Amino acid sequence: MTEKRTLNTIDTPSLILDIRKVNANIKRLKDHLSSFNVSFRPHLKTSKCIEVARMMMTTPSGPATVSTLKEAEQFSAGGVTDILYAVGIAPGKYQRLATLARNGTGITVVLDSVAQARDLAAYCTASDCEFGVLIEIDCDGHRSGVKPHDSATLSAIAGELAGTPAKLKGVMTHAGASYSESTSQALIECAEQERKAVAGAADILNEAGYPCEIVSAGSTPTAHFARDLTGVTEIRAGVFAFFDLVMAGIGVCQPEDVALSVLTTVIGHQKEKNWILVDAGWMAMSRDKGTSKQKVDQGYGVVCDIHGHIYEDLLMVDANQEHGILSLRSSKGTLPDLPVGTRLRILPNHACATAAQHPRYEVTEGENLAVIHQWQRFYGW
Ligand SMILES: Cc1ncc(COP(=O)(O)O)c(C=O)c1O
Numbered sequence: 001m002t003e004k005r006t007l008n009t010i011d012t013p014s015l016i017l018d019i020r021k022v023n024a025n026i027k028r029l030k031d032h033l034s035s036f037n038v039s040f041r042p043h044l045k046t047s048k049c050i051e052v053a054r055m056m057m058t059t060p061s062g063p064a065t066v067s068t069l070k071e072a073e074q075f076s077a078g079g080v081t082d083i084l085y086a087v088g089i090a091p092g093k094y095q096r097l098a099t100l101a102r103n104g105t106g107i108t109v110v111l112d113s114v115a116q117a118r119d120l121a122a123y124c125t126a127s128d129c130e131f132g133v134l135i136e137i138d139c140d141g142h143r144s145g146v147k148p149h150d151s152a153t154l155s156a157i158a159g160e161l162a163g164t165p166a167k168l169k170g171v172m173t174h175a176g177a178s179y180s181e182s183t184s185q186a187l188i189e190c191a192e193q194e195r196k197a198v199a200g201a202a203d204i205l206n207e208a209g210y211p212c213e214i215v216s217a218g219s220t221p222t223a224h225f226a227r228d229l230t231g232v233t234e235i236r237a238g239v240f241a242f243f244d245l246v247m248a249g250i251g252v253c254q255p256e257d258v259a260l261s262v263l264t265t266v267i268g269h270q271k272e273k274n275w276i277l278v279d280a281g282w283m284a285m286s287r288d289k290g291t292s293k294q295k296v297d298q299g300y301g302v303v304c305d306i307h308g309h310i311y312e313d314l315l316m317v318d319a320n321q322e323h324g325i326l327s328l329r330s331s332k333g334t335l336p337d338l339p340v341g342t343r344l345r346i347l348p349n350h351a352c353a354t355a356a357q358h359p360r361y362e363v364t365e366g367e368n369l370a371v372i373h374q375w376q377r378f379y380g381w
Pocket of ligand 1: 043065086173174218219220221236237238239240
């Protein structure tokens with residue numbers, strides 16, 4: 001008989017996913033969005049895992065958002081047939097996407113320049129391949145996109161695509177500036193700015209004779225803090241399913257909602273320094289220190305016991321490749337007694353970055369230590 005796998009027996013470090021929290025996090029966003037007349041196109045880049053994708057999507061075939069061609073190929077193979085590749089399109093990406101489109105997966109790409117539109121339209125015409133196209137709108141200066149009021153560029157892009165198999169379906173935006181906020185009021189304002197920008201750009205195109213069937217917006221903070229979605233047809237969000245300490249710092253969730261953690265083992269102590277050493281370093285946690293610019297710096301992560309209960313003020317304060325250094329946030333407290341061999345869990349700053357360090361999820365449920373599934377994740381581009 002094979003021995004039951006539990007958090008007491010599996011190798012450390014390992015990536016742990018609490019399916020109860022994932023379900024609760026997904027339900028929370030879907031419940032919020034159900035009061036608006038919008039569809040949901042979850043971003044699948046955090047999990048890179050078909051089982052998690054199926055929990056997030058509204059149907060097994062999508063719609064879905066991806067950030068790499070690898071995600072597009074893997075999720076297409078997993079039965080997703082409506083995929084938005086939401087990173088600016090470049091010629092080197094056409095062929096792999098065209099293979100998916102020819103095999104029956106609906107592929108939509110994003111672009112924000114006349115040159116991109118002209119090149120894509122020429123490719124689609126020459127190769128008789130149909131893609132959907134969304135024009136990316138820059139709602140907050142965070143990254144790429146056409147300025148929302150730039151009607152000349154919007155119309156020129158639409159004009160390049162008109163009558164070609166690169167079919168303009170609408171507009172999309174992503175309120176990345178929301179990641180720098182930390183109050184409800186600021187997040188509500190980010191969501192409204194995102195809505196106004198993308199709905200306004202759609203109005204410009206509609207009036208110019210280029211109908212927008214898709215008006216797509218979203219990030220986890222703005223999806224949760226949207227109070228009005230007039231003019232928006234779909235919302236995208238990704239990290240909401242797992243959450244992480246950055247999202248807790250922004251105020252979208254509590255650290256207790258974070259579904260992802262790294263299981264680690266105590267391997268030593270430096271008593272005079274108030275250090276506990278563990279076998280998870282930056283290879284297991286990633287180098288992401290995304291909370292260092294927030295009000296509360298969580299170092300490399302927040303320490304929990306094996307069941308997932310947070311130790312107050314105990315952090316991974318530093319990390320070598322395969323060593324993590326745990327210590328108290330302030331020198332006043334006393335370290336818990338955690339002998340060599342004790343198993344702990346570390347909540348990550350950035351779920352996408354930490355998950356990317358691991359080949360699979362060890363899936364648990366709530367405080368139970370039993371591993372109920374092993375779900376593979378893929379990596380690369
Ligand atoms: C284009 C786009 N849409 C949606 C998302 C999802 O946002 P979040 O990670 O906040 O859920 C991202 C994240 O980077 C994105 O780049």
